[in-house]
Amino acid sequence: MASYVQTSQAETLAPPTERYTLLGWVYKHLLSPWYNLVLTLVGGLLLYAIFKPALTWAFTGARWAVIPANLNLLMRGQYPAEEAWRLWAVIFLLALAGGYNWGVWSKTVGPALITAFAIPWLLMLVPWFSWGTRLNLLIVEAVGLVGYALGRITPKQRSQWAVYAFLAYLLAMLLLLRGLQEGHPTLPMVPTRLWGGLLLSLLLAFFGIVFSFPLGVLLALGRTAERMPAIQTISVLYIEFIRGVPLISLLFMSQVMLQLFLPEDFPQIDHMLRALAAITLFSAAYTAENVRGGLQSIPKGQYEAAASVGLNGYQTMRLIILPQALRAVIPVLVGQFIGLFKDTSLVALVGLFDLLGIARVILANPDWLGTQREVYVFIAFLYWIFSYLMSYSSRRVEEALGVGKF
Amino acid sequence: MHESFVAAQARPPFWRDERVLRVLSQVLVLAVVFGLLYFFYSNMMRQLRETLGIPISFEFLRQTAGFDIGESLIEYSRADTYGRAFLVGLLNTLQVAVLGIVFATLLGIIIGVMRLSTNFLVGLVAAIYVEAFRNIPLLVLLIFWAQAVFLKLPRMKEAIIWPGPTYISNRGIATPWPVPAEGWPAYRLALVAGLILALVVAYLLREQGKRTGRMPLVTLWFLVTWIGAGVVGWFAVDLTVGTPLTLDRPVLEGFNTQGGRVFSQQFMALLSGLVIYTAAFIAEVVRAGIQSVSKGQREAAYSLGLTPFQTLRLVVFPQALRVIVPPLTSQYLNLTKNSSLAIAIGYPDLFAVAGNTILNQTGRAIEVFILVMAIYLFFSLTTSLFMNIYNRRIRLVER
Numbered sequence: 001m002a003s004y005v006q007t008s009q010a011e012t013l014a015p016p017t018e019r020y021t022l023l024g025w026v027y028k029h030l031l032s033p034w035y036n037l038v039l040t041l042v043g044g045l046l047l048y049a050i051f052k053p054a055l056t057w058a059f060t061g062a063r064w065a066v067i068p069a070n071l072n073l074l075m076r077g078q079y080p081a082e083e084a085w086r087l088w089a090v091i092f093l094l095a096l097a098g099g100y101n102w103g104v105w106s107k108t109v110g111p112a113l114i115t116a117f118a119i120p121w122l123l124m125l126v127p128w129f130s131w132g133t134r135l136n137l138l139i140v141e142a143v144g145l146v147g148y149a150l151g152r153i154t155p156k157q158r159s160q161w162a163v164y165a166f167l168a169y170l171l172a173m174l175l176l177l178r179g180l181q182e183g184h185p186t187l188p189m190v191p192t193r194l195w196g197g198l199l200l201s202l203l204l205a206f207f208g209i210v211f212s213f214p215l216g217v218l219l220a221l222g223r224t225a226e227r228m229p230a231i232q233t234i235s236v237l238y239i240e241f242i243r244g245v246p247l248i249s250l251l252f253m254s255q256v257m258l259q260l261f262l263p264e265d266f267p268q269i270d271h272m273l274r275a276l277a278a279i280t281l282f283s284a285a286y287t288a289e290n291v292r293g294g295l296q297s298i299p300k301g302q303y304e305a306a307a308s309v310g311l312n313g314y315q316t317m318r319l320i321i322l323p324q325a326l327r328a329v330i331p332v333l334v335g336q337f338i339g340l341f342k343d344t345s346l347v348a349l350v351g352l353f354d355l356l357g358i359a360r361v362i363l364a365n366p367d368w369l370g371t372q373r374e375v376y377v378f379i380a381f382l383y384w385i386f387s388y389l390m391s392y393s394s395r396r397v398e399e400a401l402g403v404g405k406f
Numbered sequence: 407m408h409e410s411f412v413a414a415q416a417r418p419p420f421w422r423d424e425r426v427l428r429v430l431s432q433v434l435v436l437a438v439v440f441g442l443l444y445f446f447y448s449n450m451m452r453q454l455r456e457t458l459g460i461p462i463s464f465e466f467l468r469q470t471a472g473f474d475i476g477e478s479l480i481e482y483s484r485a486d487t488y489g490r491a492f493l494v495g496l497l498n499t500l501q502v503a504v505l506g507i508v509f510a511t512l513l514g515i516i517i518g519v520m521r522l523s524t525n526f527l528v529g530l531v532a533a534i535y536v537e538a539f540r541n542i543p544l545l546v547l548l549i550f551w552a553q554a555v556f557l558k559l560p561r562m563k564e565a566i567i568w569p570g571p572t573y574i575s576n577r578g579i580a581t582p583w584p585v586p587a588e589g590w591p592a593y594r595l596a597l598v599a600g601l602i603l604a605l606v607v608a609y610l611l612r613e614q615g616k617r618t619g620r621m622p623l624v625t626l627w628f629l630v631t632w633i634g635a636g637v638v639g640w641f642a643v644d645l646t647v648g649t650p651l652t653l654d655r656p657v658l659e660g661f662n663t664q665g666g667r668v669f670s671q672q673f674m675a676l677l678s679g680l681v682i683y684t685a686a687f688i689a690e691v692v693r694a695g696i697q698s699v700s701k702g703q704r705e706a707a708y709s710l711g712l713t714p715f716q717t718l719r720l721v722v723f724p725q726a727l728r729v730i731v732p733p734l735t736s737q738y739l740n741l742t743k744n745s746s747l748a749i750a751i752g753y754p755d756l757f758a759v760a761g762n763t764i765l766n767q768t769g770r771a772i773e774v775f776i777l778v779m780a781i782y783l784f785f786s787l788t789t790s791l792f793m794n795i796y797n798r799r800i801r802l803v804e805r
Contacts, residue, residue, distance in 0.1 A: 043527035244786035246743035261446040293612035387541035
C-alpha cells in the first residue's frame with residue numbers, strides 16, 4: 001500500500017525571481033502566452049499609428065503662433081488690459097486663501113503639497129508667457145507660502161477661520177472682478193459682457209458649484225423626507241424634470257424666456273447671470289441625486305442614536321447625518337462638478353465668450369484661417385488639465401478623509 | 407387608557423411639536439413654490455397679452471414651414487408644415503441616438519475589457535483613451551471633429567474611394583445601400599415567419615432544458631434559426647417572386663454623387679463625437695462592473711469544473727450586469743440628451759430644427775420649448791422605465 005505521507009525532506013526551491021526582474025516583467029505582461037504577444041504587437045501598432053502622425057503634426061506642421069498671439073483673449077476675453085492687475089490680485093488672494101486652508105486642514109507635507117507648490121514654477125517654463133507673467137507667478141508662489149505658513153500656526157481650535165477666509169475671498173473676488181461703478185478711479189466697473197475666455201469658464205463653473213451645492217443638498221433632503229409628502233413630491237418633480245431635459249434647452253430658455261417670467265419694469269438680467277442661473281438649476285438636480293445616494297447609505301441606527309441623545313431634527317442632520325452622507329459621496333460629487341465645468345462650454349452656443357466662444361471668435365479672424373486644429377487642441381488641453389486636476393485632488397481629499405473606512 | 411394619559415402629559419407646546427411643525431413647514435414650502443409659479447405665470451401671460459399680443463396656441467404647427475432641412479428620413483420639402491419639420495427633427499434625433507447607443511456600447515465594452523487586460527500595452531491604450539476623452543467637453547470634441555477632421559477630408563473630386571464604391575469626402579460618406587425590390591413584401595413575410603419559428607424553437611429548447619437540467623445555448627439557437635430562415639427565405643423568394651433587395655451604388659456625377667446612401671459630414675461628426683465620448687464613460691462602467699465580481703466567484707466556478715467560457719457566461723456576467731445596468735442607463739440617457747448639441751455643427755436634430763429655426767421664424771418660444779422639453783422628457787422617462795423593468799428582472803433576489 002502506497003503511503004501518502006512524505007518521509008524525506010523535499011528539495012528546497014529557489015525563491016521566485018521573475019516577478020522582480022525587468023525581463024521577467026516584460027515576459028509576463030507583454031510576451032506570454034502567444035496571444036499576449038499578438039496583443040502587444042497590435043497595441044504597439046495602434047499607439048504608433050495614432051501618435052506618430054499626431055506628434056509629427058504637433059512639432060512640424062502645426063501653426064502654434066495662433067496661441068501666443070491670442071493668449072490674452074483666451075485667458076481673459078475682452079477684460080480690459082489696464083485692469084488685468086485685478087485678475088492677478090484675484091489669483092494672489094486665491095493662493096493666500098488656498099494656502100491658508102491647506103495649512104489649517106492638513107499638517108503633513110506630502111507629495112500633493114509639493115505638487116501644488118511646483119505648479120507656478122512649471123507654469124514659468126511655458127515659453128509663451130512674458131517676464132511680467134513669470135514675475136506674477138513668483139508672487140503667487142510667495143503669497144501661497146505665506147498663506148500656508150499662517151495656516152500652520154493657526155491653532156486647531158480656530159479651524160473655522162479657514163472657512164471665514166474662504167468666504168471673505170469670495171466677496172473680495174467679486175468686488176475685484178466687477179469693480180464699484182463706472183469711472184471709479186481705482187476700481188472702475190467691468191461689465192460681465194467683457195468677461196471671457198478661461199476666466200469666464202472658471203467663474204461659471206466655480207459659482208455654478210457654489211450655488212448649486214446647497215440647493216442640491218436641500219432637494220436631496222426634500223426627496224428623502226418621507227414624512228413630508230408635499231415637499232417630497234415637489235423635489236421629485238423638480239429633479240426628474242431637470243434631469244430629463246438637455247442643458248442646452250435650459251440655457252436657451254433662460255436666454256429667451258427668463259425676462260418673460262419677470263415684471264416688465266424689472267431690470268434686464270445680463271447674459272452671464274442668465275447662463276449661470278440655468279447651469280445652477282441644472283446642476284442642483286444632479287447634486288441632489290448624488291447626495292440622496294449618500295443619505296440612503298446612512299444606517300437607521302444613526303438617526304435613532306441622534307434622537308436618543310436628545311438632538312432635534314435640524315441638529316441630527318447638521319451634526320450626524322450630513323457630514324457622513326457628504327463624505328461618502330465626495331468622489332461622485334467631484335465627478336459631477338467636473339461634468340459641470342465641461343458643460344460650461346455650452347454657454348458658447350448662447351452667445352457668451354467663454355473659452356470655446358473665444359476660440360470661435362479667433363477662428364473667425366481672417367488672419368488665423370485654417371488653424372482650427374491648433375486652437376481646439378489647445379483649449380481641449382486646458383479643459384483637460386483642469387478636469388484632471390480636479391479628479392486628482394478629489395482622490396487626495398478622499399484619502400485624507402478616509403472615505404470607505406470607518 | 408394609561409398610554410394615552412402618558413402621551414397627553416408628554417405633549418410639548420405646539421411650536422415645538424414635530425407633528426405640527428411638519429405640517430406647517432410643508433404648507434410654507436407649498437405656498438412659496440406656488441406663489442413663485444403664479445408670479446411667473448401671471449407675468450408671462452400679461453407680457454404675452456399686452457406687449458407681444460400673441461396668446462399661447464399650437465396652431466402654428468399647421469402652417470407652412472418654408473425652410474429646407476439638410477437631411478431627412480421622411481419626405482420633406484419647404485411646402486410642408488411646421489409639424490412635419492418637427493417630426494423630421496425628431497426622427498433625426500432618434501436616428502443618431504439609436505446608432506450612437508449601439509456603437510458606444512460596443513466600443514465601450516471593448517475599451518473596458520481592454521483596460522482590465524493583463525497585457526500592459528493593451529491596458530495602456532485603454533487607459534489613455536478613457537482619461538483623454540472623459541476630461542474634454544463633448545462640445546469641444548464635436549466641433550473639433552466636425553471642423554478639424556471631417557471638413558478637412560479631401561474634396562469630392564479627390565474623394566477617397568473604398569471598394570463598393572464608397573466615396574469619402576468633405577461632404578460626407580456616400581455608400582452603397584440596399585433598396586427594396588419586387589420581392590421585398592414576400593421576403594418580409596419570410597422574415598416574420600422565421601422569427602416566429604425561432605421563438606418556437608427557443609421556447610422548446612428552454613422547456614427541454616428545464617426538464618432535463620441541461621440548458622442548451624438558447625440565444626445562439628434562436629439566432630441560428632432566424633438567420634437560417636432568412637437565408638433560405640432569400641433564395642426561395644429570389645427564385646419565385648424576384649430579388650428582395652437590390653444594391654443602390656453611388657455614382658460620381660460632377661461635384662456630387664448620385665444614388666446610394668449619403669451620411670452627411672454633420673451626421674458623421676455628431677455620431678462619431680457622441681460615440682467616442684460616451685464610450686469612454688461606458689468603458690469605466692463596464693470595468694467597474696467586472697471588477698465588482700469577486701475573484702472567489704471565478705475560483706469557485708473553476709473548482710466546480712466550469713470552463714472559462716461557462717464561468718464568464720454563467721457566473722461573472724450575470725453578476726457584473728447587476729452593477730452595470732443602472733449607470734449604463736444614465737449613460738444612454740446622457741447620449742440622447744447630448745445629441746442636442748448637434749445645433750453646434752449644423753445637424754438638423756430636434757433641438758436644432760425646433761429650438762433654433764422654428765423658434766426664430768415663428769417667435770413662439772413658449773410653445774416650442776414646451777414641445778421640445780416634453781419630447782426629451784418622454785424619451786428619458788420611457789428609457790428609465792424600461793431599464794428599471796430590466797433591472798428588476800436581473801436584480802439579486804433576496805429573501
